[in-house]
Amino acid sequence: MERLYKVSEVARMLNVSTVAVRKWIRSGKLRAKRIGKLWMIPESELKRFLGEKPGEIRAVIYARVSSHKQKKDGNLDRQIERLRSYCSAKGYKVVDVVTDVASGLKEDRNGLQKLFDIVEKRQADVVVVEFKDRLTRFGFDYLKRYFESHGVKVEVVEEAEKGCMEELVEDFASIVVSCAARIYGKRSQKYKKVVEVVEQAVKDP
Amino acid sequence: MERLYKVSEVARMLNVSTVAVRKWIRSGKLRAKRIGKLWMIPESELKRFLGEKPGEIRAVIYARVSSHKQKKDGNLDRQIERLRSYCSAKGYKVVDVVTDVASGLKEDRNGLQKLFDIVEKRQADVVVVEFKDRLTRFGFDYLKRYFESHGVKVEVVEEAEKGCMEELVEDFASIVVSCAARIYGKRSQKYKKVVEVVEQAVKDP
Numbered sequence: 001m002e003r004l005y006k007v008s009e010v011a012r013m014l015n016v017s018t019v020a021v022r023k024w025i026r027s028g029k030l031r032a033k034r035i036g037k038l039w040m041i042p043e044s045e046l047k048r049f050l051g052e053k054p055g056e057i058r059a060v061i062y063a064r065v066s067s068h069k070q071k072k073d074g075n076l077d078r079q080i081e082r083l084r085s086y087c088s089a090k091g092y093k094v095v096d097v098v099t100d101v102a103s104g105l106k107e108d109r110n111g112l113q114k115l116f117d118i119v120e121k122r123q124a125d126v127v128v129v130e131f132k133d134r135l136t137r138f139g140f141d142y143l144k145r146y147f148e149s150h151g152v153k154v155e156v157v158e159e160a161e162k163g164c165m166e167e168l169v170e171d172f173a174s175i176v177v178s179c180a181a182r183i184y185g186k187r188s189q190k191y192k193k194v195v196e197v198v199e200q201a202v203k204d205p
Numbered sequence: 206m207e208r209l210y211k212v213s214e215v216a217r218m219l220n221v222s223t224v225a226v227r228k229w230i231r232s233g234k235l236r237a238k239r240i241g242k243l244w245m246i247p248e249s250e251l252k253r254f255l256g257e258k259p260g261e262i263r264a265v266i267y268a269r270v271s272s273h274k275q276k277k278d279g280n281l282d283r284q285i286e287r288l289r290s291y292c293s294a295k296g297y298k299v300v301d302v303v304t305d306v307a308s309g310l311k312e313d314r315n316g317l318q319k320l321f322d323i324v325e326k327r328q329a330d331v332v333v334v335e336f337k338d339r340l341t342r343f344g345f346d347y348l349k350r351y352f353e354s355h356g357v358k359v360e361v362v363e364e365a366e367k368g369c370m371e372e373l374v375e376d377f378a379s380i381v382v383s384c385a386a387r388i389y390g391k392r393s394q395k396y397k398k399v400v401e402v403v404e405q406a407v408k409d410p
Contacts (some may be wrong), residue, residue, distance in 0.1 A: 004209075004240075013300050035209075035240040107346035120354050139344025141312035146351035165388065172384040178375040182404075183370065190406050197402040201395050203387075 004040040005034070013046075013121045024049075048119035059092035059155075060124040062115055062133045064100040066167045071101050083128055086157050095124055105171050112136075119152045126153045133164065137171050173202045208246040209238070218326050219249075229254075264297035264360075265329040269305040269339045271372045276306050288333055291362050309342035310376050317341075324357045325359055331358045338369065339382055342376050378407045 003081040009023070011018045024030035025039055030049050032039040063079040065071050087094050096118060100111035112135075118124055127147060132140045135154070144199055153176045176198045212230075216223045229235035230244055235254050237244040268284040270276050285302060292299050301323060305316035315341075323329055332352060337345045340359070349359045381403045389396040 015266045016251065033241055035245070036238055040240070073409060080350045103342075107344065116350055116354075136344070136347070138310075139312065139341070142341070142347045145321055146347065146354070149321075149351070150354065168384065169388055172381075172388060175380055175384070176377075179373065179380070183374055184406075194403060194406050198381075198399060201389075201399050 004042045060096040208248045265301040
């Protein structure tokens with residue numbers, strides 16, 4: 001059955017007031033069904049209103065680099081370009097590009113939060129990322145299931161287990177530091193030894 | 206506004222066929238609104254039908270230990286008991302207890318998948334866990350946001366950053382092994398050195 005949206009839901013999705021939505025309904029611009037005392041807007045009508053062709057796949061691109069240096073070097077832009085080409089080849093309509101300059105270990109990245117909002121408002125049908133680690137270092141399956149529960153798919157362009165090796169090394173070092181600190185305490189000999197060995201290994205890989 | 210459920214949604218939530226739901230509606234056991242050609246069931250009516258008092262908070266307990274040895278030692282049962290006491294003190298109605306015997310690094314645990322189903326079907330209002338790491342080693346914030354997007358809260362009984370230290374040590378070792386293998390390759394000297402040092406540190410903490 002087709003999904004029906006409340007006036008308040010439509011208002012939130014379009015980022016307008018409920019008064020504006022009711023005005024559109026009254027003027028006939030947006031067709032709604034009267035259900036008891038309520039107006040409900042069918043999904044197909046909402047899409048028509050937004051000028052989307054039925055069957056068109058709306059993609060949101062998510063790209064991430066871990067440092068401002070990488071961004072300055074143009075890595076972020078090139079990542080976005082590759083993702084745009086991919087979407088264009090697949091016939092997707094790119095409705096948004098969301099970016100972050102932060103570690104994939106950081107769970108409260110600004111861009112990622114914005115992506116969550118887009119997913120929950122169903123403003124896209126698919127999230128496109130280059131590698132799994134662009135979306136997150138850990139918890140990829142959690143995000144996949146979360147997005148799918150809102151009808152949004154995740155598409156990973158390069159499924160092979162790679163990604164930015166330099167960044168994996170950095171993330172590895174920061175995991176070692178934070179885990180070892182919790183386990184042994186920062187003042188212990190053991191902590192110093194573990195961190196030292198890993199830092200040494202990381203320095204000249 | 207009150208949420209309305211489709212017949213198919215109610216059928217999925219109660220794990221019965223749509224035919225059964227329509228039978229209840231026809232017989233007057235379940236009150237539904239006629240909306241166009243559809244029957245929609247208001248949330249309050251669904252709650253009444255299920256015999257839930259309005260305002261009652263439904264809790265699902267999630268408990269986890271990492272090994273069968275721990276389970277045999279009664280650690281899982283004690284964890285559940287503590288969570289039951291907590292729910293009872295808070296006046297929550299425990300509607301389900303979901304458990305796993307697996308690492309918190311494993312994202313596709315059976316119990317966790319079941320918990321996701323419960324959350325998506327809104328069969329509970331709150332998920333209660335003892336420590337953050339019982340739910341997951343990484344990605345807690347992702348799961349929190351995922352659950353909240355379906356109207357389900359996560360409640361952590363012990364907010365202090367602790368949990369099972371023994372397990373953190375194990376998880377730490379397995380992260381080191383998997384990261385180092387990806388970075389250096391399993392045959393490299395560097396891999397052997399890093400793993401050896403960490404295993405040594407882990408053996409006698």
